[in-house]
């Protein structure tokens with residue numbers, strides 16, 4: 094489980110959900126616990142990497158030796174991630190909200206009519222932006238949480254977002270997923286794939302780092 098060294102490498106990892114505020118007391122969020130991204134940050138720091146962990150709202154302790162930047166919204170996560178470049182690798186493990194309210198109401202929205210329509214707008218795609226950035230890290234790794242046609246969507250993301258690896262959560266595996274301590278991943282790259290787990294997220298983090306190191310250009 095120790096794995097090859099990452100000494101001298103700088104990694105930026107994003108983890109957790111983002112919360113998109115509707116008004117001062119409500120938000121749109123998702124069920125990401127942040128455990129996978131935190132496990133990756135911890136494993137990378139243990140191997141000697143300098144790690145910046147950009148964390149959405151999660152209830153997790155900062156791993157030893159990791160520089161943590163707490164954010165709330167997708168927009169804030171984008172600022173923190175782009176601000177943390179240059180890096181040798183970016184691992185986008187965060188479950189970034191795809192849409193955010195077009196406006197944040199300054200006061201609490203009161204109930205009135207039977208229906209309420211919220212206007213939502215797309216959030217920035219942080220992963221795609223990092224992959225297209227002038228300071229693009231050598232390796233850009235994304236995650237995919239799909240319920241069906243996992244390989245089809247994962248390979249689509251590789252192409253569309255121009256990333257090097259996509260780690261897709263394998264659905265239908267007992268105990269795997271958002272809030273669990275265990276997970277099962279299939280990692281895809283342009284001309285290959287590897288199934289990892291089911292295993293504790295801490296172990297998967299190390300196996301994923303091994304895969305990343307194996308793909309690192311000499």
Ligand code: C5P
Pocket residue numbers: 107167185186187188189190191216217218219220221234235236237238250
């Ligand atoms: O396209 P989809 O959201 O399924 O892709 C998931 C991957 O893209 C994850 O690595 C996630 O962190 C990243 N992502 C992002 N910014 C978004 C949406 C997703 O960086 N707005």
